[in-house]
Amino acid sequence: MLxxxxxxxxxxxxVVSELDGDIPHDDESGMGLFRSDTRFLSGYQMRIxxxxxxxxxxxxxxxxxxxxxxxxxxxxxxxxxxxxxxxLSIRRTRFMHRGLHExxxxxxxxxxxxxxxxxxxxxxxxxxxxxxRGYKRLPMLGRRLEPxxxxxxxxxxxxxxxxxxxxxxxxxxxxxxxxxxxxSLQLRLTPQQTFVLLVDVLPLIGDDEPDPxxxxxxxxxxxxxxxxxxxxxxxxxxxxxxxLNGGLIxxxxxxxxxxxxxxxxxxxxxxxxxxxxxxxxxxxxxxxLQTLGLNLEMARGTLRYLAEHQGRRVDPYRAEEPGKILHExxxxxxxxxxxxxxxxxxxxxxxxxxxxxxxxxxxxxxxxTELFSELLPHTMAALEWIDRYGDVDGDGFVxxxxxxxxxxxxxxxxDSYDSLQHEDGRPAPLPAALIEVQGYIYxxxxxxxxxxxxxxxxxxxxRLEAEALELRRKINRQFWMAxxxxxxxxxxxxxxxxxxxxxxxxxxLWSRVPDARRAxxxxxxxxxxxxxxxxxxxxxxxxxxxxxxxxxxxxxxWPHDNSILAEGLRRGGFRDEAELVxxxxxxxxxxxxxxxxxxxxxxxxxxxxxxxxxxxxLVSCSPQAWAAGALFHLLRxxxxxxxxxxxxxxxxxxxxxxxxxxxxxxxxRVGDDDVDITIESADSSPRxxxxxxxxGMRLELPA
Numbered sequence: 256m257l258x259x260x261x262x263x264x265x266x267x268x269x270v271v272s273e274l275d276g277d278i279p280h281d282d283e284s285g286m287g288l289f290r291s292d293t294r295f296l297s298g299y300q301m302r303i304x305x306x307x308x309x310x311x312x313x314x315x316x317x318x319x320x321x322x323x324x325x326x327x328x329x330x331x332x333x334x335x336x337x338x339x340x341x342x343l344s345i346r347r348t349r350f351m352h353r354g355l356h357e358x359x360x361x362x363x364x365x366x367x368x369x370x371x372x373x374x375x376x377x378x379x380x381x382x383x384x385x386x387x388r389g390y391k392r393l394p395m396l397g398r399r400l401e402p403x404x405x406x407x408x409x410x411x412x413x414x415x416x417x418x419x420x421x422x423x424x425x426x427x428x429x430x431x432x433x434x435x436x437x438x439s440l441q442l443r444l445t446p447q448q449t450f451v452l453l454v455d456v457l458p459l460i461g462d463d464e465p466d467p468x469x470x471x472x473x474x475x476x477x478x479x480x481x482x483x484x485x486x487x488x489x490x491x492x493x494x495x496x497x498x499l500n501g502g503l504i505x506x507x508x509x510x511x512x513x514x515x516x517x518x519x520x521x522x523x524x525x526x527x528x529x530x531x532x533x534x535x536x537x538x539x540x541x542x543x544l545q546t547l548g549l550n551l552e553m554a555r556g557t558l559r560y561l562a563e564h565q566g567r568r569v570d571p572y573r574a575e576e577p578g579k580i581l582h583e584x585x586x587x588x589x590x591x592x593x594x595x596x597x598x599x600x601x602x603x604x605x606x607x608x609x610x611x612x613x614x615x616x617x618x619x620x621x622x623x624t625e626l627f628s629e630l631l632p633h634t635m636a637a638l639e640w641i642d643r644y645g646d647v648d649g650d651g652f653v654x655x656x657x658x659x660x661x662x663x664x665x666x667x668x669x670d671s672y673d674s675l676q677h678e679d680g681r682p683a684p685l686p687a688a689l690i691e692v693q694g695y696i697y698x699x700x701x702x703x704x705x706x707x708x709x710x711x712x713x714x715x716x717x718r719l720e721a722e723a724l725e726l727r728r729k730i731n732r733q734f735w736m737a738x739x740x741x742x743x744x745x746x747x748x749x750x751x752x753x754x755x756x757x758x759x760x761x762x763x764l765w766s767r768v769p770d771a772r773r774a775x776x777x778x779x780x781x782x783x784x785x786x787x788x789x790x791x792x793x794x795x796x797x798x799x800x801x802x803x804x805x806x807x808x809x810x811x812x813w814p815h816d817n818s819i820l821a822e823g824l825r826r827g828g829f830r831d832e833a834e835l836v837x838x839x840x841x842x843x844x845x846x847x848x849x850x851x852x853x854x855x856x857x858x859x860x861x862x863x864x865x866x867x868x869x870x871x872x873l874v875s876c877s878p879q880a881w882a883a884g885a886l887f888h889l890l891r892x893x894x895x896x897x898x899x900x901x902x903x904x905x906x907x908x909x910x911x912x913x914x915x916x917x918x919x920x921x922x923x924r925v926g927d928d929d930v931d932i933t934i935e936s937a938d939s940s941p942r943x944x945x946x947x948x949x950x951g952m953r954l955e956l957p958a
Contacts, residue, residue, distance in 0.1 A: 260286065262528045262877075264513050265319040265351035265478065267291060268458060271529045275310040276323040276347045276357075277301060280378050285387055285529075288355050288423075288456055292533065292587030294387055295411075295423045295458035296355070298378025301347075303361075303371055304330045304338070308345045315849075318513035318878065319478055320350035332370040342369065343444075352474045353466070355456040363444035371442040373452065377402075378436060379411035379423040383587040385595055388530055396588055402436045409433050417591035419461055426455040426465070485512045489550045490923040492890055494915035499841070502850030507886040510851065510878035511546065511553070520563055521556025524884075527854060527876030534584040534599070536561055536606035537668060538881055540613050541815060545884030547620050548891040551924050554617045555626065561610055562633040564599055566640070572596050574658040578633075578640030580606035582666075596661055604655035604666045607637050607645065608695035615702030622900030622926050627706060634703065638719075641696055647686045651729055652693055652746065654686035667692060668816075669759070669794065673801065674808040675745055678754050680800050683747040690742045691759045693730050694766030697723050701767075709901045730768055740776035742769075756786065756796035758816050765823030778829040781820060782836065789861025790843040790869045791817045792836060797858075804858035804870070811872060813855045814840050815881035818888035825892050825910075834910040837889040841914060843869045844886070852886055854879040894918060894934060898925045898952075906955040909934045909941040925949045 261272050268290040272278050278286045280298035288296035301308065308325035315321045325345040330338040342365040349357045363369055381399060400412035407430055411423040429452070431438040442450050457465045492504055514532070515524045524542045526535040539561070543554040566579035573596045574582075584599035596602075611634060618627050627634075645653035655666040664682075665674050667689045675683045700723035707716040734742045736752060742760035743752035763769060764777050780786060785796040788804075791812040795802050804810045817840045824833035839861075844852040846868040854877065857870030876882075895908035905925055909918070918934040931946040943956050 260529075261313065261315060261321055261323075263315070263319055263321055263349065263351050264528055264532060266353075267516055267532075268351055268354060269528060269532055270296070270349075270351060270355050272299075274313055274323075275308065275325060276313075276321070276349060277307070280376070282380065282382075287387070288458060289384060289529075289532070290354075290458040291460060292384040292585050292590065293421060293458075293460075294382045294384065295379055295421065296377065296456055297380040297382065298376065299456070300376050301359070302374045302376075303327055303343065303345070304332065305372070305374070306330060308343075309340075317479075317482065318509055319352075319482075320348070320475065323347040323349070330371075336367075336370070338369050338371075339365070343371075350475055350478065352478060354458055356469075356471060356474065357454045357456075358471060359452045359454065360449055361442070361444065361451075362449040363446055366446050368443060368445045371444065372439055373431075373442055373450075374437065374439045375431075375454070376437050377411075377423075377425055377456075379413070381411075381413035381415075381421055381423075381588075383589040384530065384585075385587070385589050390595075396592070404433050406430070408438070409436070411436070415588045415591070417588050419588070419591065422459040424455075424457040424459060424465055426453075426457065428453040482509070482512060485550075488552065490548060490929075491919070491921040492549070492887065493919045493921075495917045496915040498845045499915065503841070503844055503852065503886050506850040507852060507883040508549070510883040511542070511549075511880065514878060514880045514883070515553065515556075518556065518560055520559035522552055523556045523560050524553055524880045527879035527882075529876075531876060533586070534560065534564075534581065536581045536583075537603055537609060540580075540606060540609040541668075541819075542880040542884040544609075544613055544616060545815070545818060545881065545888035547616060548894075548896055548920075548923050549887045551617065551621060554613055558610065558614055558617070558626075558630060561606075562630055565633055565636060566601055571658045573598060573600050574602040574662055576601065576640055576644040578607065578636035578638070579644065580610045580637065582606060582663075600662070602655075602658065602662045602666050603670075604645070604653060604689065605668060605692050605695060607640055608653070608692060608699045611637055611699035611703060612695055615699065615706060618706055619702075619900060620898050620925060624706070624710060627710075638700075638703075650688075650750070651726065652688035652733075653696060654688045656686040667759070669757075669808040671807045673806075675753060676755065676801050677747075677751075678800065683745060683753045684749065686748055687753070688746045689759060690730070690734050690744060691762035691766075693726060693734070694763040694768045697726050697730070697768055698766035700726070706901065727768055730763070731770070731773065734763075735773065739780075740773075741780050742777070755799055755801070756780070758786070758792050758794050758820060761792065761820040761823050763823075764827050765819050767826060769827075774827040774829075778824055778827060778832050781824065782832050784860075787836075787839075788812060788858050789839060789863070790856070790858075791840040792820050793858040805872070807855070807872075810858040811855045812840075812843070812858050812869070813882075814844065814852050814885035815888075818885040818892070821889060821892045825895070830910055833892055834912050837892050837910075838912055838914050840885070841889055847871070849877075851878055852882040853877060854882050890918070894920065894932070896920075896923065896932070898949075900926045900952070903952050904955060905930070905949055905952050907932060907934075907943050907945065908955075908957055909936060909943060911936055911939045911941050926952060 278299040287294040327343040344362040397415040408425040431440040526538040566575040581599040582603035585597035704716040704720040745753040821836040854875035897906040928949040
């Protein structure tokens with residue numbers, strides 16, 4: 256249960272512990288200190304006179320630092336005297352900075368001197384994260400070395416079969432007695448005396464060297480400055496709803512930064528903790544789309560990283576093809592030995608068109624045609640993949656199939672095994688063409704045509720526009736279910752419609768695929784009772800035989816999915832429906848603990864009679880990037896901010912909502928300028944005031 260754990264991350268390392276800060280010496284717990292998909296610490300426990308302290312409270316205000324306040328149970332001292340319970344105040348302050356750093360403070364709050372033994376025990380199994388998750392149950396791959404004492408502590412070592420040496424160095428100040436992987440200190444504390452021990456756990460790979468000048472307080476200050484800089488770089492979103500302000504907005508912005516890695520190509524949002532703190536193409540692209548109104552650098556970093564790792568050759572084991580955008584990339588021993596295909600693995604059908612969609616949207620926000628030109632070779636390669644490799648059977652649609660053992664069966668965003676099934680519950684045979692993927696391609700080609708026309712590449716633009724319009728015609732002919740007045744989820748191997756009523760169809764509305772008549776039918780069904788629960792739109796209709804509100808993809812509610820659906824409704828002109836979906840998901844999100852939007856939650860009907868909260872999905876990632884991004888996407892839908900830098904237009908057309916009376920947005924980047932906007936939403940006609948205007952752009956505001 257992730258809610259029973261404390262998870263901290265900073266850049267490419269993270270730690271998962273129990274609520275009191277301990278990491279049990281238990282291979283089945285899944286806890287530990289991880290870096291680059293390897294567990295460098297698999298056990299870390301503190302004992303006072305042989306007993307575990309009692310947790311009083313914990314604080315995780317920032318996702319890279321935590322404090323644990325503990326007290327002693329009844330103890331017998333090393334001299335035989337009794338130490339009453341709650342005589343000792345024990346405080347662990349921990350943060351992540353190229354490893355795990357902890358300050359342990361023990362204060363004697365009693366009236367008598369106490370004799371104590373502080374004991375810390377450690378373990379390091381160097382398991383690959385796939386082994387920890389149980390995905391690959393293999394015998395130990397390399398050779399673990401016995402702990403070796405050093406002048407400041409001791410070191411665990413591991414010689415991997417991939418030829419890489421990994422070490423976990425444990426550094427103490429003051430230096431205790433060391434016995435193998437056990438450290439102990441004999442303490443005598445007079446009344447009110449405090450003892451402090453510093454512990455550094457350093458995960459080292461290859462030629463890494465520990466920082467000999469490491470300063471606990473200085474490193475913590477540098478992290479605070481780093482995250483302060485991030486907040487300064489982000490647009491400020493503030494409402495008069497304190498549950499949104501002091502909770503969801505702050506926490507979501509913090510989570511987005513903690514999940515992001517600083518890479519040579521720029522800031523890149525990893526998918527989620529604890530198991531997906533690595534590059535995911537689809538997740539990063541959608542997160543970047545969601546946060547265009549918050550911080551544009553995330554989109555730039557995502558595009559550049561994915562372009563750098565774009566597919567170059569045909570490799571069925573990794574599902575790689577020229578021009579294809581990666582799905583997942585791993586860096587541990589199993590990946591290095593090619594025991595898993597994630598080096599990277601390209602088994603996703605939607606990341607490649609979403610790469611193009613993000614590029615077009617970023618240009619709309621920024622007018623950055625230099626970046627567009629920089630990425631043009633990668634754009635051409637992605638288009639080539641769509642037309643050549645993605646269209647398996649030459650029917651004009653992009654399909655997916657399973658390329659290798661260990662690959663995903665379903666390769667859209669609903670990638671669980673049972674997420675694509677016919678009305679009778681049978682899995683749809685592959686290859687399959689998903690409705691949302693065709694919509695992304697239509698949107699991408701049409702958007703690229705507009706940018707290319709601006710750059711006077713008219714012939715190329717004409718070709719892409721013609722292809723997009725032909726694709727739209729074919730989608731409406733072959734995916735539309737006339738009896739249901741809804742799009743099929745997919746076409747299967749035999750070109751039969753997969754007639755499930757699912758949220759996938761709403762993505763086609765986001766991509767502007769349907770005409771006005773079909774869009775009206777879609778909008779009505781998306782907010783009908785079988786799809787809309789009162790907390791948001793379900794992934795699958797409750798009328799479906801495969802519906803289960805507690806499933807992963809067949810009846811649950813995903814905030815990121817709903818943010819796309821809300822914007823799709825908004826784009827289609829369905830203002831009331833868009834506001835309803837956005838508000839409902841935000842109301843649900845305000846009911847969860849830690850002010851954190853979950854990856855998904857159960858699709859049970861909202862119970863207004865007893866004001867029950869939404870049902871939690873027990874094993875969702877927390878935090879999760881596109882869940883945190885959903886907040887800013889939904890607020891942007893409500894605010895109605897739509898820039899088009901190439902056309903020189905900024906539209907602001909807010910939706911009236913009871914969620915707040917006032918929305919203030921400061922420093923949102925449009926073109927080359929920051930824009931400040933105030934929206935007063937006390938009645939059915941919101942008022943807009945633009946305090947800082949983008950130079951050279953025309954404002955379009957409500958009458």
